[in-house]
């Protein structure tokens with residue numbers, strides 16, 4: 001048994017990261033069996049789940065639409081806020097009921113960021129004994145061996161490493177979409193924002209080699225993919241751990257030259273965003289004019305407490321630079337309210353900056369204390385009620401400008417990548433504009449997977465309505 005250790009995880013032990021190749025398993029032990037994977041959290045997790053599905057299928061398992069008739073269920077978890085935990089433990093309860101009643105042979109596994117937390121794993125060992133196996137974010141590539149060991153020995157398997165794993169290439173993947181694909185460019189994070197658990201659950205930053213990334217871009221283009229999203233916790237720091245003179249701007253430019261229709265990247269940290277990056281984004285039509293640029297707070301005092309390494313003035317300067325140079329660019333953000341020490345005045349500064357910058361959209365969060373992070377040791381000064389009140393006030397401002405920015409799109413004819421049927425109306429389809437606005441489109445299902453012209457007819461706070469325009 002290998003359990004997680006957050007103190008160990010905090011150490012950056014300068015271990016030499018190895019770049020290795022995945023070894024395919026020949027034993028088809030999942031033949032005639034069904035699997036179900038539930039994913040919580042960010043796009044990195046969504047993409048990890050594509051690898052989990054790919055590996056399971058490589059030994060014969062077949063995807064099931066429902067956990068009720070699955071032979072194995074895996075929960076790929078998120079640890080970013082406490083409510084992510086609650087959802088996972090709730091679902092584990094449902095699976096226990098299935099094991100107790102209809103399917104005692106069901107295998108239940110837990111992985112992802114929660115698996116890297118000591119408290120969670122201790123809880124599972126002591127109270128959730130029906131969880132058959134646990135593995136962490138650093139040994140995803142070893143998943144099949146862990147499951148096989150459980151099947152062969154009937155013993156529960158806990159295997160979580162507290163040092164960063166190697167960068168493993170060639171893991172089988174079942175991509176969810178045949179039009180739009182995620183590509184990992186970097187794992188982990190070295191920023192240590194004081195509220196954030198990611199540097200502990202995902203470890204030190206490790207960049208993938210540019211050759212591996214670019215050959216994945218080429219391969220996806222050849223397969224007919226229209227869009228790629230370069231993924232990392234802090235993509236703007238890409239390459240820092242690997243190259244002296246190759247960064248995100250070079251990677252974006254090399255990817256753009258391959259000629260895939262749409263390139264996106266997420267998430268950006270303002271600290272590492274260079275002028276060169278802004279210029280490259282502006283230069284290439286196939287690098288999409290959309291940037292997610294987390295602000296976190298509008299108060300310099302709180303930014304400092306958060307260890308964000310920029311001031312609000314520096315953020316505003318970067319924001320304006322992007323707006324001025326990248327034509328039609330939309331910018332969204334993340335903001336946390338109720339950080340320890342955030343006074344009414346600090347919060348008002350956040351409201352002011354939201355009024356001033358008029359974001360296209362924002363994800364807003366109430367501060368949630370994460371075990372072992374520096375902010376967990378700070379005295380909480382904002383009550384839960386006050387946090388909700390601030391969240392409510394902030395959302396009003398955010399939604400006002402989100403609608404305002406959507407309204408500017410009305411009557412325009414814009415390009416949309418149509419990704420599937422509209423969730424709101426099955427007679428319609430839906431897709432994304434270049435600047436990442438969701439559009440419900442009045443048009444035939446035959447345009448799914450294509451980039452088409454759409455006339456925007458109506459704006460709402462979180463989406464647009466439009467009509468397909470034939471070429």
Ligand code: 5AD
Pocket residue numbers: 080081195196197294296334335336365366367368369370
């Ligand atoms: N509490 C609240 N929000 C958090 N985030 C990260 N950690 C916390 C926390 N402890 C938010 C940040 C980050 C986004 C992904 O989640 O805004 O950008």
Ligand code: SF4
Pocket residue numbers: 189190191192193196197198199233234269
């Ligand atoms: Fe967390 Fe900060 Fe790293 Fe983002 S940049 S993953 S918020 S530590």
